[in-house]
Amino acid sequence: MMFIFKKFIVIVILLAFACINGSCESENITFHKSFNSSSDDKGQYEEVLNLEKRVRSLEQPVWQISDDRNRWVQCLEGPCKCRPEMKSLSCWQLELPDLPFGQIVPHDVQMIDLAMNQLTTLNKEAFKALPRLIEIDLFDNQIDYLPAGTFNQLYNLQYLRMHKNNMKRLPNQIFSALQKLKNIDLSNNNIEVLSEKLFKSCLNLVVLHLSGNNLESVPENIFNNLLKLEDLDLNENKLQNISVSTFKNLRNLKRLKLGQNYLSELPTGVFKGLQQLIYLNLRKNSITYVNSMLFLHLSNLRVLDLSGNDIQQIDLNAFVTLVNIKELHLEQNYISEIPEGLFRKNENLDKLFLFSNNLETLMRRSFLGLKKVSLLLLNNNLLKDFHSETFRFVPNLQKLHLDGNKLQYLPSRSLDGLIHLISIRLAKNPWHCDCTILYLAEWVSDNKQKLWDSQPLCRSPNKFGGIALMEMDFNVLCDGHWASRFHLSARLPIRPVVFPPPKTNLTTFKEIMTL
Structure with missing residues (x-):
């Protein structure tokens, strides 16, 4: 040493x-x-x-602070822009390596903009004697160090933007004087560790952004005093686990972002107490299973994003308490089955994203409860078939994506109940153009204005390969088998129909068919 x-x-x-x-x-x-x-x-x-x-x-220079009656006139003589009517000083994008020594700063300035310069640090006296300062913008510099007393005496500061710098650590007491602070943006730095008492004095904090850093964990009690916090962003870090009590006091939290981390599981009760939460982002983590207790207390949640995880299984009761959910992202996972009744309590759901999973089939009641869903994305799965009444439970569907699957036909009448449908994607499926696809061919022909992106094409048999489905008709597909006109179930062999001798009082073909 x-x-x-x-x-x-x-x-x-x-x-x-x-x-x-x-x-x-x-x-x-x-x-x-x-x-x-x-x-x-x-x-x-x-x-x-x-x-x-x-x-x-x-070594860094310090502002020249002035309380002279002509202070705002003097301010105009420096390299930065002064606006007396706004009480603001802007040194934005001047390529400054240091604070401009010759710049006069009025003592009653309320906003200082130092964004997009080349600052690497500041003197601890840089903002001294500026008690009326409300906003500081240090965005997009190269700051890798700030002394502990940098923001001392800034008792009225409410907005502090320090995103896109090179900070690795923050002094424990750097925010200790900022009791009126409402918004801190520390995103896109290189922060590795946070002190447990870092935000202890920030009792009025509403927005805290910490995304794009190198945090592997956060102290268990770091957010304990932030009772007014509404927006917490921890996206794009290296978080591997979170304590069950990390968010326990955030009773006013509305938006929580934990996406793009390394979370493989979350402890039961981690979201307990977040009754006001309306947005939860867990995308691009390593979650494999969604249990029945994880979202138990989130009755006000409107948007839940679980996309881009490794989810293979979802408990039947995982979403039963999400009675106000409007948007649910489950895309880009490994889900192979949707249990019947999984969404039975999600009657307010409007948008459901299930694309890019491993779904091979859909059961009759897979979408039970989804009376208000208007958008359903099922593209890029492994779907080969589904029950003819699957979409009966989404009567208000407006947009449906079925493209990029392994469908060879659609069950007869499977789309008939979708009277509000505006657009549908059916391309990139291996449509087999024989009599079993007659229902879809007729539906496409009658609803060509609803086809979005591109037309579905026949993949097989070879003689029809590449031909648009809407160009196919009964005579081509069924070789004259008129029985398919009467909606025989798809994939059932067509059997000859034998009629009994007509009675004398039956004179029409329609009456014969009602026997």
Whole structure:
């Protein structure tokens, strides 16, 4: 450790000398390369690196704060744009490596925009004596370090945007003075660890974005004081597990995003207490099974996204408490079966996404309860057939995608009840054009305006390959077997019909057929 300390002293001296000669950047590069190659202890290297960042922070210039009566006129003389009527200062996209030293900043400024520059750090005094500041935008810089006192005395700050920077860690007390803060955006940094007390003082926080970082876990009690939080974004991290009590106090939470992580399972009760939740994103994780207790307390949920997981099985009671759900994403999983009655309590569901799964068939009551569904996507599955009354339970369906399956025909009358249907996709199926497909051929011919994207084409037999289904008629498909006109069930062999001798009082063909 003594060696590390001595080396750091030498580094500080070198840095100071280098900065006098205007070559801080090149010296820093040399330091990183030489020390990293000679140190065997990564922890010690990180410690010295942090000290180097502190030195760099101390070197940063500080605003010139003015309370002069002409302060807003003086502000206009600097490189940044000043708007007295908005009480704002914009240094947006000026390629600034540091705060502009010559810029006069009025003490009553309420908004400072430093977005899209080249800042790497700030002096801890950068925002001192700006008590009326409400909004700070540091978006899209190269900030990798902020000293603990950076936001001290900003008691009125409400909006802080720091997304798209290079932060790995945040000092424990960096937000301790920000009791009025409503919105923090820390997304798209490189944050690896969060202190359990990081947001302890942010009692009025409504929006917290932490997506696009490198978090493998979050402290169990980190959100305990955020009773007003409504929007929490943890998408695109490396989360592998979440404690059952992580969200327990977030009684006003409305949107929770946990997508694109490494979650394989979630503890029962993890969403308990989230009665106000309306949006839950769990897409692109590694979930394999949805149990009956996971969503037990989410009666107000409107949108649930489980797409892009490894789900193979869903418990029959998994969605029974989601009585207000309107949009359900189950696409891009490995679901091979929809249990009859799975959606029986989801009467308010409007959009159901089931494309890109392993579904081979649909049972009669697979969609029981879905009276209000208007959009149903079943494309890119392995569907070979389904019950003729499957779609009877979705009477208000407007858009249906069946393309990209293995369907050779559709059951007779299977689409007859869809009186509200506006568009349907049927392409990219191996349609077998014989008498069994007569129902679909006639339906397509009568509803050609509802075909979306492209027309279904015959795949077999070879003599009909590539011919549009709507060009087929009874004579071509059935070789004159008139019995198919009377809606014989698909795939049943056509048997000759033998009529008894007509009675004298039966004179019409229709009367004969009612025998």
